[in-house]
Amino acid sequence: MRRIAILASGSGSNAENINTWFSGSKLAKVSLILTDNPHAFVLERAQRMGIEALVFTPAELRSGIVLATLQSKKIDFVVLAGFLKLIPVALVEAYRGKIINIHPALLPKFGGKGMYGDRVHKAVVDAGETESGITIHYVNEHYDEGHIVFQAKCTVSIDDTPEMVAQKVHALEYAHYPRVIEELISNLDTQ
């Protein structure tokens, strides 16, 4: 059984959706939720789902304590779901090919530092884009730049608000992220 850790900074609706997908799976389970935000709603979700959750500081992320925690808890695969901090190089190297992120737009557009959450959807609308979507990518040392694994698109109409785009993008996240995670973890077995 592969052990998944999810890093989230906010609401955690993706974390919950991923956990629901893997409940009953023989392949993998969500074993740990980590957050840098002591007020994140994901902590309430973790408690409700009965998943161990830990809060860490930015300094602990940088100093290697988070990596040590992942290793001591025998985590095989790391999933970022609405996690806002940059992942340190040591963690990227230790989990290369085993750490992924989801970005709520079609990278390489609308990515990079400071492009998260509703800011992304507002930028998409302001730019007059006719489509947006999700990008699932491996994590490297830079924000939103790792190898792209999967993208899915939705249309953006001229009268769509950022909130409406967010809803469409969330629907794509829920539909695809758990399935892509499952596929990547299955492939670990054949490596």
Ligand code: GRF
């Ligand atoms: C998602 O849109 C994700 O793509 C982005 O942050 C949002 C997190 O939402 N990176 P939630 O915390 O999973 O509800």
